[in-house]
Amino acid sequence: MNGHSDERDQAGRDECRVLVLQGGGALGSYQAGIAEAMQEAGLSPDWIAGISIGAINAALVAGNPPERRVERLRAFWDKVSSAITVSPWWPGEQAREVFNAWSAAFGATVGVPGFFTPRVPPAALYPAGAPEALSYYDTAPLRQTLLELIDFDRINRRETRLSVGAVNVRTGNFVYFDNHRERIGPEHVMASGALPPGFPPVEIDGELYWDGGIVSNTPLQYVLDEERLRDLAVFQVDLFSARGPLPRTLSEAAEREKDIRYSSRTRLNTDDQIEIHKAKIAFRRLFDKLPAELRQDPDVAFLSEVSHQNAVTILQLIYRAKNYESDAKDYEFSRTTMLEHWKAGRNDVRRSLRHRRWIERCRPDEGVTVFDLTRDARD
Numbered sequence: 001m002n003g004h005s006d007e008r009d010q011a012g013r014d015e016c017r018v019l020v021l022q023g024g025g026a027l028g029s030y031q032a033g034i035a036e037a038m039q040e041a042g043l044s045p046d047w048i049a050g051i052s053i054g055a056i057n058a059a060l061v062a063g064n065p066p067e068r069r070v071e072r073l074r075a076f077w078d079k080v081s082s083a084i085t086v087s088p089w090w091p092g093e094q095a096r097e098v099f100n101a102w103s104a105a106f107g108a109t110v111g112v113p114g115f116f117t118p119r120v121p122p123a124a125l126y127p128a129g130a131p132e133a134l135s136y137y138d139t140a141p142l143r144q145t146l147l148e149l150i151d152f153d154r155i156n157r158r159e160t161r162l163s164v165g166a167v168n169v170r171t172g173n174f175v176y177f178d179n180h181r182e183r184i185g186p187e188h189v190m191a192s193g194a195l196p197p198g199f200p201p202v203e204i205d206g207e208l209y210w211d212g213g214i215v216s217n218t219p220l221q222y223v224l225d226e227e228r229l230r231d232l233a234v235f236q237v238d239l240f241s242a243r244g245p246l247p248r249t250l251s252e253a254a255e256r257e258k259d260i261r262y263s264s265r266t267r268l269n270t271d272d273q274i275e276i277h278k279a280k281i282a283f284r285r286l287f288d289k290l291p292a293e294l295r296q297d298p299d300v301a302f303l304s305e306v307s308h309q310n311a312v313t314i315l316q317l318i319y320r321a322k323n324y325e326s327d328a329k330d331y332e333f334s335r336t337t338m339l340e341h342w343k344a345g346r347n348d349v350r351r352s353l354r355h356r357r358w359i360e361r362c363r364p365d366e367g368v369t370v371f372d373l374t375r376d377a378r379d
Contacts, residue, residue, distance in 0.1 A: 015233040019045040023052025023213040024239030025330035033345025047161035049219035055164035055192035062162040063150035079114035081338040097324040104328035114145040135200040146186040164192040165212030254327035277367025280307040316372040
C-alpha cells in the first residue's frame with residue numbers, strides 16, 4: 001500500500017471516489033500510471049467514467065478485480081507499444097523529436113498491434129455507403145484485445161460503476177453508456193473510441209456511434225450532473241492541458257490547437273460548478289428567511305429539492321507534454337514513450353497524495369474544491 005491509507009479512513013468520511021479519464025490516444029498510458037499509483041495507495045475507484053482511450057482504460061480497470069488491474073493495463077499497453085521497442089539512437093531533445101516523429105509516422109502507416117490496422121484495399125476504393133468506406137483503419141484487433149483482457153460479466157455485475165461517452169452519428173447527440181442503466185459490451189467501449197475518419201463508427205442497437213471526444217473529451221460534467229447527493233472525490237485526469245505557451249511554428253500551432261480543443265474546458269466546468277454551489281447556498285439562506293406559508297409554494301419546494309448540496313473535491317492530474325513532443329503525441333505508440341507516460345502518471349499521483357494541501361483537506365464549505373498539486377513540480 002506504499003504507506004498510504006484508504007481515503008475513507010484518511011479523510012474521515014465516506015465519499016464516492018470517481019476516476020475521470022479524457023481521450024488522448026497514446027497519451028493514455030499516463031492514465032494507466034495513475035491507476036497503478038491509486039491501486040498502490042488503496043484508492044480503488046467506485047466509479048470510472050471515460051472517453052475514447054479513457055474508456056478503454058476505464059473498462060480495463062472496472063472489468064478486472066483490484067489485484068489484476070495493473071497487470072491487465074500493463075498487458076494492453078505492452079501490446080499496443082510492441083511495434084517499436086527500440087529507444088532513440090542518440091541523446092538530446094532534437095534526436096528525440098526526430099524519433100517520436102518517425103515512430104508516429106510508422107504507426108500511422110502500418111497500424112498498432114492489438115488496436116488497429118490499415119484498410120486493404122483503402123477506404124477510397126470501396127463504394128459509397130459501404131462500412132469500409134468510412135475509415136482509414138480497421139479496429140477489429142481492438143475488439144479481440146478487449147475480449148481477452150476485460151471481464152464484461154464483472155462490469156455488468158456493477159461492482160464498479162462504468163460510464164463511457166459516445167456520439168450518435170445520425171443525430172449528433174452525446175450519450176453515455178452506463179452499466180448502472182444497461183449492459184456494457186466491447187462495442188460500447190469501441191464506440192467511445194471510434195474517432196473519425198481514422199476509425200469506423202460502431203453500431204449499437206441499430207444506431208452508429210463515434211468517439212465522444214467529438215463533442216466533449218472529458219466526462220467530468222456527466223459525473224457532476226449524475227451524482228448530486230453523495231460527496232464526491234474526483235480524480236480528474238486530463239491528457240491535454242488547457243494552458244500552454246504561445247506557439248512559434250506551424251507544428252507548435254497544430255499541437256496547441258489540439259490541446260485547446262481536447263482539453264474540453266475542464267477548468268470552465270469546475271468554475272461553473274462552483275458558481276452553481278454558491279447559488280444553492282444563497283437559496284438555502286433565503287429559504288430560512290421565508291415565512292412558513294411561502295415555503296409551501298411549489299416553486300420554492302422545487303428549488304429546495306434541487307439545491308441539495310453535495311461536497312465535491314477534485315484532484316486534477318494533467319499530463320504536461322515534453323518539449324520534444326508534437327501534435328502527433330496522441331498517436332506515437334513507441335514502448336519508450338509509453339513507459340515515460342506511465343511513469344509520469346504514477347509520479348503525479350504519488351506527489352499529489354503526499355502534498356500537505358491534500359493531506360490536510362477537509363469537506364469543502366463552498367461545495368467544490370479543486371486541487372492541482374503538480375503544476376510546478378520538477379521532480
